[in-house]
Amino acid sequence: MNPERFSLSESDGHLYRNDNWSAPLRKNVMKWHPQIRTVAELKATIRAADRAFGGTDLVMFTDDGGTLCSECVKKELSRIMDAIRDKSSNGWRVTSASMDNDLDPCSCDNCDAVIVPDPDDAETDGGYDGSDDFIDSDPWRGGPEGDMYG
Numbered sequence: 001m002n003p004e005r006f007s008l009s010e011s012d013g014h015l016y017r018n019d020n021w022s023a024p025l026r027k028n029v030m031k032w033h034p035q036i037r038t039v040a041e042l043k044a045t046i047r048a049a050d051r052a053f054g055g056t057d058l059v060m061f062t063d064d065g066g067t068l069c070s071e072c073v074k075k076e077l078s079r080i081m082d083a084i085r086d087k088s089s090n091g092w093r094v095t096s097a098s099m100d101n102d103l104d105p106c107s108c109d110n111c112d113a114v115i116v117p118d119p120d121d122a123e124t125d126g127g128y129d130g131s132d133d134f135i136d137s138d139p140w141r142g143g144p145e146g147d148m149y150g
């Protein structure tokens with residue numbers, strides 16, 4: 001495809017010829033599909049995610065309830081496309097997509113990468129702990145209220 005003759009519209013996701021913006025050459029080349037039924041929808045959704053959502057990551061879900069991070073989607077794209085085309089139940093058939101900022105805490109079922117960290121885990125695993133500094137300060141120097149020795 002010659003990029004000087006064709007343009008992908010950011011607003012409607014259609015592909016246009018630069019000399020004819022009145023009618024799209026191909027429709028929905030880049031379009032977000034929350035439900036994915038075809039390889040074309042898969043590709044359009046990945047393109048839309050790459051282009052339109054800065055700072056967030058694509059997350060895809062398979063028909064058996066698996067969650068795939070964007071890295072695995074890209075790495076395993078040919079398997080995913082085959083599974084969608086064949087309506088396979090081998091675990092790679094992606095049926096829906098989301099962005100990570102829309103999701104509850106989850107991780108990738110393929111590579112175990114944390115997609116959305118669980119805020120509760122972060123707290124119990126050692127959130128802010130400023131007590132060491134306090135203990136290390138001179139315990140014999142009374143504070144302003146310094147009547148702890150009676």
Ligand SMILES: [Zn+2]
Nearest residue numbers: 069072108111
């Ligand atoms: Zn992954």
